[in-house]
Structure formats: structure tokens, C-alpha cells
Amino acid sequence: MTSLRTILSVVVLALLAAGYIGSQYAYFTGGATQWAQRMDQPPIVWLALLVLVGAVVLSIRKEKA
Numbered sequence: 219m220t221s222l223r224t225i226l227s228v229v230v231l232a233l234l235a236a237g238y239i240g241s242q243y244a245y246f247t248g249g250a251t252q253w254a255q256r257m258d259q260p261p262i263v264w265l266a267l268l269v270l271v272g273a274v275v276l277s278i279r280k281e282k283a
Contacts, residue, residue: 223276230269 237257244253256262 220281226269226272226276230273233265233269 241250241253244250
């Protein structure tokens with residue numbers, strides 16, 4: 219269970235870092251509107267929902283002793 223939590227943490231950190239770097243790049247190159255439109259697509263929304271549900275499930279489950 220600890221390894222699943224670690225994997226989820228690393229994936230979330232990578233997604234946050236990629237999103238931040240992408241948004242900063244889009245802002246400084248003048249493409250912030252297009253970036254926002256691309257981030258509001260169903261695959262991104264489903265990915266966010268999947269990460270949220272995974273975090274909730276892993277937070278509810280207890281670790282085995």
C-alpha cells in the first residue's frame with residue numbers, strides 16, 4: 219500500500235510540474251488562452267477525476283501491519 223501511495227504521489231507531482239511549466243511557457247509565449255482551452259478537454263478532466271478518486275481510495279484504505 220505504501221508503494222501505491224508513493225507512486226500516486228510521484229505521478230501527481232509530475233502532472234503538477236508539467237502543468238505548471240506548460241502554463242508558464244504558454245503565458246510567456248502569448249498562448250495562455252489556447253492552453254486554457256486545451257486543459258479544459260474531457261481527457262484532462264477524466265485524468266483529474268481519476269487522480270482524485272485514487273487519492274481518496276488510498277487515503278481511506280488502511281495499511282496492513
